[in-house]
Amino acid sequence: MQTTPPQRKKLGIIGGMGARAGVLLMQKVVDYSPVTRDQDFIEILLHSNACIPDRTRAILYEGPSPEEELIRSVSGFSTYNVEAIMMACVTAYYYYDKLQQHTPAHILHPVNALCSYLQTAHPDVRRIGLLASTGAIQAGIFHRLGDAGINLITLDDAQQETLFMQSLYMPGGLKSGNISDAAKQLFFGAVDKLRAQQVDMIVGGCSEVSILLNADALDIPYADVMDLLAMEAVKYCYNLS
Missing domain, CATH: 3.40.50.1860 (Rossmann fold)
Known part of the structure; x- marks a missing residue:
């Protein structure tokens, strides 16, 4: 029935x-x-x-x-x-x-969803490592987190472009039909550089991050804004x- x-x-x-x-x-x-x-x-x-x-x-x-x-x-x-x-x-x-x-x-x-999640699930997090596009970072899409007392930690300019953005846009990058091993290597290199900055949590602030990264790959909390x-x-x- x-x-x-x-x-x-x-x-x-x-x-x-x-x-x-x-x-x-x-x-x-x-x-x-x-x-x-x-x-x-x-x-x-x-x-x-x-x-x-x-x-x-x-x-x-x-x-x-x-x-x-x-x-x-x-x-x-x-x-x-x-x-x-x-x-x-x-x-x-x-x-x-x-x-x-x-x-x-x-x-x-997505930033509203992230703010709500942090308030309820991780109220003590203060240093977030943000993996996001250069456009999203420079446009201040995530700036509300800073207003809430959270420090947004990003890659330096060179790492942002040669590791993260390159992994997205290169031939065989995350935006292509077939993702290459070289793109994956650059992507996880960006994750490692961000993780090394003593952050409390990694936030996937770009839709392509969801393709490769999940919580099992990290030893600290991870939040995926698309999730x-x-x-x-x-x-x-x-x-x-």
Whole structure:
């Protein structure tokens, strides 16, 4: 005998930044959903929008703006009465306020999810090692953590570009279709350099971090903002909070 499906909201995910990260974020939502049958999952629309220009290049180097394509994705969700939206790119949240103006749906924010998680699960953490894009760091997307008395520790400029950013954008990097061993080596080199700065916790503040890093690889606490964002989406869409 079938029961009445739980009340739930529709979710839209803007992916394509990169494509692998968008699919992984959707998988996280599925994994966290408290259901036992197909019909109880929330409706999810994933727009893997490969036309969105690079966010860091736009913010820091006057590259093409992603704003128009992000708005196209957000506006497209309105056709399907989507009530919650999230983006599989932390740097894209630089455009959060402008995007929210183009939709009645609630755009979930990964830094809000991170702040809530730290307050409840790790209130004593004071030094966070942040793995994020140069665009997200320079744009101050995570600055609210500093306002809460948390020290944000990042790689130095050279390590940020030659280790972390290189691991994302190089041929065979984390944004490519096939990730090379060389990219993995650079990525974990960045993790090691950050870990060596005596941080209390590592935070994956970029959607690509989710591809390679998990808590089992570290001897200190680890928080993945895409993971936290997925959990917040599940709570919101199932009216659990």
